[in-house]
Amino acid sequence: STQSTWETRSLGSTAMLVALRSQLARAGLAAYVVPTADPHQSEYVAERFKRRAALSGFTGSAGTAVVTADRALLWTDGRYFLQAEKQLSAEWTLMRSGMAEVPTVETWLKTNLDETAVVGIDPFVISIDGQKTLAACQRTLAYPEHNLVDLVWSDMPAMPTDKVFVLPDKYTGQSAASKLSDLRASMQKHSVGAFVVSALDQIAWLLNLRGSDVEFNPVFHAYCLVTPADATLYVDERKLQPPELQHLSDIGVRVLPYETPGPVSRPSVIDSLAELAASAQTVWMDTRASFALYRCLPAERVLLARSPIEMAKAKKNAVELQGMRDCHIRDGAALLSFLAWLEERARAGDRTITEYSAAEELERFRRQQALFFSLSFDSISATGPNAAIIHYKPEPATAAVIDFNNLYLIDSGGQYWDGTTDVTRTVHLGTNDVSEEVRRAYTLVLKGYLQLAMAVFPAGTTGYQLDLLARTPLWTAALDYRHGTGHGVGSFLNVHEGPHGISSHVHSNAVALEVGMTTSDEPGFYKDGEFGIRIESILAVQPFQSGFGGKEFMHFENLTVCPIQTKLVLKSLLSAEEVRVLNAYNHYCASTLAPLVAPSVQAYLARETEPI
Numbered sequence: 151s152t153q154s155t156w157e158t159r160s161l162g163s164t165a166m167l168v169a170l171r172s173q174l175a176r177a178g179l180a181a182y183v184v185p186t187a188d189p190h191q192s193e194y195v196a197e198r199f200k201r202r203a204a205l206s207g208f209t210g211s212a213g214t215a216v217v218t219a220d221r222a223l224l225w226t227d228g229r230y231f232l233q234a235e236k237q238l239s240a241e242w243t244l245m246r247s248g249m250a251e252v253p254t255v256e257t258w259l260k261t262n263l264d265e266t267a268v269v270g271i272d273p274f275v276i277s278i279d280g281q282k283t284l285a286a287c288q289r290t291l292a293y294p295e296h297n298l299v300d301l302v303w304s305d306m307p308a309m310p311t312d313k314v315f316v317l318p319d320k321y322t323g324q325s326a327a328s329k330l331s332d333l334r335a336s337m338q339k340h341s342v343g344a345f346v347v348s349a350l351d352q353i354a355w356l357l358n359l360r361g362s363d364v365e366f367n368p369v370f371h372a373y374c375l376v377t378p379a380d381a382t383l384y385v386d387e388r389k390l391q392p393p394e395l396q397h398l399s400d401i402g403v404r405v406l407p408y409e410t411p412g413p414v415s416r417p418s419v420i421d422s423l424a425e426l427a428a429s430a431q432t433v434w435m436d437t438r439a440s441f442a443l444y445r446c447l448p449a450e451r452v453l454l455a456r457s458p459i460e461m462a463k464a465k466k467n468a469v470e471l472q473g474m475r476d477c478h479i480r481d482g483a484a485l486l487s488f489l490a491w492l493e494e495r496a497r498a499g500d501r502t503i504t505e506y507s508a509a510e511e512l513e514r515f516r517r518q519q520a521l522f523f524s525l526s527f528d529s530i531s532a533t534g535p536n537a538a539i540i541h542y543k544p545e546p547a548t549a550a551v552i553d554f555n556n557l558y559l560i561d562s563g564g565q566y567w568d569g570t571t572d573v574t575r576t577v578h579l580g581t582n583d584v585s586e587e588v589r590r591a592y593t594l595v596l597k598g599y600l601q602l603a604m605a606v607f608p609a610g611t612t613g614y615q616l617d618l619l620a621r622t623p624l625w626t627a628a629l630d631y632r633h634g635t636g637h638g639v640g641s642f643l644n645v646h647e648g649p650h651g652i653s654s655h656v657h658s659n660a661v662a663l664e665v666g667m668t669t670s671d672e673p674g675f676y677k678d679g680e681f682g683i684r685i686e687s688i689l690a691v692q693p694f695q696s697g698f699g700g701k702e703f704m705h706f707e708n709l710t711v712c713p714i715q716t717k718l719v720l721k722s723l724l725s726a727e728e729v730r731v732l733n734a735y736n737h738y739c740a741s742t743l744a745p746l747v748a749p750s751v752q753a754y755l756a757r758e759t760e761p762i
Contacts, residue, residue: 323469343431
């Protein structure tokens, strides 16, 4: 059966929708907006903050719900159209963001609500930028004291209380004291008296701490307020043990509770901001901080600008880059061992392996690797038509049995103490012939992947400019894909990291690529109901040479170490240089991984890396 995991019925509750509508009426609201975010504007959120998923039943990582007295709508992007179609019940209307004729949330509100209508939202779960965008609906915005979804979510999970731990300098390459000193230098340059850090990965990076409050993301719920003289971490103190308290004390950071107790608990940082409001100091906030924080201060006393921590975190130092190289080699050995095992099962005619059990087996191989901490996201293990669902997640009850006569796509990654991985390989493990259509699509995706990996570009180039390299081969055949081409990757942090990215969205034009940044390279092609192809490796930006006009040029170092299957390649579609780069890469994978894997895996590796 190729029944997809998304054919499980909506998890959203009709009762919850009815109850939310009565809260709307009580609060005098015409509409209530429910984004995906938590109070830290995280991409991936703890169970406690999965309000939009609880309400709508749609579990994808991106989307916004809008509920009125008689409508329930959900906006999401192209990665999730198929999933949302299957998860939303009949009460919900799917709004396919980015498609022609589909209005944005604010345009829909403006068009469909009376001019006197009031739109409600929790100010903690919308960013300062997001609030500005929403205000374009030209309707009054209201910020009820309680999040209205919380009032109707009967089994809302508790806040996580997992322990926080210190990440030693031998992995970070820079002490927390030094990072705080760099931040204070930036603050002095901008003449500000305080800096609010609300993004969880920025707090973890700044203080060299890690946690596990959000599945797959080694972060913990906290705020941090830094002034020239001191710093405060607002965190649930139960998460800190003596070594962590000592670490914070050593770097001059005091600890206050994350939330104030009371009928309406709220982040304690709000009280500190209220105190700052009474002083004459300017406070620096990132434009993606929550609007609730911004509301605490007079607008003229807030410096709204990108957090300098984000850029510092994105540009990996020499220690972090070496850690990324090392963990990618170990991770490659795990993925290779898994693919060899899966091929052996295919050759034995095994018809019992499901997408879910395969993902479990891959996790077992990863767990055997040194310094393994957790997966870096839910493995996308997909056979045949399920691979056309870009962010497919197999579930134990509904996962399809892997059909070895069809393509199998595995997109997975690990969190290690010395780095984070994210890799996709699409393979065919059967002995049957593969159609010309599939081989052509695979080769065009590979061609785009190679073109980006081979790029040389001058300083100042953005991912928006480079995105074209990965898409052009597909465009020549009138093909394309509905997702970005590349995202930054953290160093034992979030698998998706900014501020840079490679995509056709104009936001990828905001930040140039710089030496030390990492990015994925992941073009794909998806034919709904039939197959999906994606090839992904992680690249690091490295200096190339000085050139024209004294400009510095850069290129990419490929950090991922796992062969790219060549049996599907139509060699006639590749240039001689592309063939050379592909063969050289596979040869590098063979020589690097052979000493790390079992003899049976070495035989598979030798076959997979024969030059074409």
